Amino acid sequence: MTPVFECSHITKHYGAKAALSDINLTLEPGRIVGLLGPNGSGKTTLIKLAAGLLTSTSGTLTICGERIGPLTKSKVSYLPDKDYLSGWMSVSQVIDLFHDFYENFDRVKACEMLNRLQIDPEQKLKTLSKGNREKVILILTMSRSADLYLLDEPIGGVDPAARDYILQTILTNYNESGTILISTHLISDVERILDEAVFLKNGTVSIHSAVDDIRNQYQKSVDELFREVFAC
Amino acid sequence: MLKKLLKKDLTATSRLFVPMLLVYVTASLIAKGLLELFISAEPETSGGGAISLLFILSAMYAAMFILYLFACILMTVIFIIYDFYKTMIKEESYLTHTLPVSSKQLLNSKMMIAFFWQCVTMLVTIVSVLMFMAGHINVEQIKEFFAPVFREIPHSYLILSAVSTVLSLICGTLTFFASMAIGHLNGKHPLITSIGVYTGIRIVMNVSSAVFTVFFFYNKLKYTISSASYANRHVTANIYVNYGNYIWNILSCLCTAALIVFFYWVTQYIFAKKINVE
Known part of the structure; x- marks a missing residue:
């Protein structure tokens, strides 16, 4: 089976600084993978490379066996850590946009989720609260039946109740034959949903293992191991 | 995909250009109206003072109108740059560059929409000048x-x-x-x-x-x-x-x-x- 995400000797420099150094990582389909590391460890850089927002200094990265390009972008559903939608658009206009460009976008599912949140589709995005805007973006991302979901800090900066909603939305709406790669440093909240964990330290992969194997091998939870590995 | 990009870019840029051009057309009509009023005013019945005031107002308005004409041309360029910068480099680039389209298609769309609005602005300007001169030339x-x-x-x-x-x-x-x-x-x-x-x-x-x-x-x-x-x-x-x-x-x-x-x-x-x- 073709790995859904495969990077080989990926290095990314920003000037003299190496954000990623010789990363080798393979992810199989149907897994929920946590990309874990402290701030500045290279999580966002790796995710943006996979999303096609950055190009690597060296190495190769493929999604479902293809190099990054229009085809991989049709298979990848990306949730960035920032608000990237135009404020002047209404919610329905954004849904139309996603429906136009992505064949795997489920408009009915998106509208249902918006209804449950009681978000008026005709409302302009700039009139929504920050929390609701983030939820709209999450709904758009998870309404696609993608092969790879790249979620960059989806629960960062939100209250515990919102975190539960976000994780629940992720779990109940993703394509189960696809793979989710969640980057976060809030391990305790996501650990229960993870199949695998990738620890990123100073731009290199220090651990890549199934969560159950981590618990068996280290006799610790992933959160406890994270605190130990990344202790200041 | 290019058609979809064109639709997206046209919708996004219309909210900048359409108000600008509408204001320009309105200003042209007002300029034309003032000109006709000035030309048709009769000094004997209106009095010399009123004519002078009308002349001053018309002249001021004409000067502002010409400035706005040049401002429109400048704003066309600024809006094109602003749209490109916002959607290709700043926050909205996260959406633009993750769409399942090639960079060539993105660029072609931006170029075609920019050219479209430049032509529309030129056309509106020419029509406005002709309208201004209509009936007197x-x-x-x-x-x-x-x-x-x-x-x-x-x-x-x-x-x-x-x-x-x-x-x-x-x-x-x-x-x-x-x-x-x-x-x-x-x-x-x-x-x-x-x-x-x-x-x-x-x-x-x-x-x-x-x-x-x-x-x-x-x-x-x-x-x-x-x-x-x-x-x-x-x-x-x-x-x-x-x-x-x-x-x-x-x-x-x-x-x-x-x-x-x-x-x-x-x-x-x-x-x-x-x-x-x-």
Whole structure:
């Protein structure tokens, strides 16, 4: 089976600084993978490379066996850590946009989720609260039946109740034959949903293992191991 | 996919251009109205003071209207740059560059929409000026005024001039795009870098153009002077002057076309192979 995400000797420099150094990582389909590391460890850089927002200094990265390009972008559903939608658009206009460009976008599912949140589709995005805007973006991302979901800090900066909603939305709406790669440093909240964990330290992969194997091998939870590995 | 991109970009840019053009059309109608009012006002019944006030108001409004005309042209350029910067380099680039389209399609869409709005602005400006003059300028007089021009200048030369104008518009837009593409490679200060790159490009282009112009017309003048020594010097000089302008125009078009290809390639290459959305 073709790995859904495969990077080989990926290095990314920003000037003299190496954000990623010789990363080798393979992810199989149907897994929920946590990309874990402290701030500045290279999580966002790796995710943006996979999303096609950055190009690597060296190495190769493929999604479902293809190099990054229009085809991989049709298979990848990306949730960035920032608000990237135009404020002047209404919610329905954004849904139309996603429906136009992505064949795997489920408009009915998106509208249902918006209804449950009681978000008026005709409302302009700039009139929504920050929390609701983030939820709209999450709904758009998870309404696609993608092969790879790249979620960059989806629960960062939100209250515990919102975190539960976000994780629940992720779990109940993703394509189960696809793979989710969640980057976060809030391990305790996501650990229960993870199949695998990738620890990123100073731009290199220090651990890549199934969560159950981590618990068996280290006799610790992933959160406890994270605190130990990344202790200041 | 290009059609979808065009629809997306047209929708996004319409909210900038349509209000600007609507205001311009409204201002044109008001200017026309004031002009007609001033012309139709009778000094005997209205009194000299009222006419003077109307004249002052009309003159002030006309001055503001002309300023707004130039502002529209400038705003067209600014809106094109603003839209490109926002959607290709700033926050909205996260959406743009994750759409399942190639960088070529993205760039083609931006260029076509930019050209569209430049043409619309030009058309609205021309219609506005014609509307302003309507009823006060004799069409026959205009035809008589321009007749010698159209008689003596070949149609092919006029077509060449039109092509040159279109190429210049496209080249101008692509110069901005290429500058911003290069500027975005500096993740920390993309805007300042873009301005610096654009300034550098313009300096090089202007200096090259000036050197080439001097060289070309110096040689043209040399030939004109030397050919004056022949018996049929006037015919020879005229032929050379006309062909000289032709050649100049063709060379200009070729240079502009080459620049278009170069700037297009640079912009497309950077967004395809060196993208750096930070």
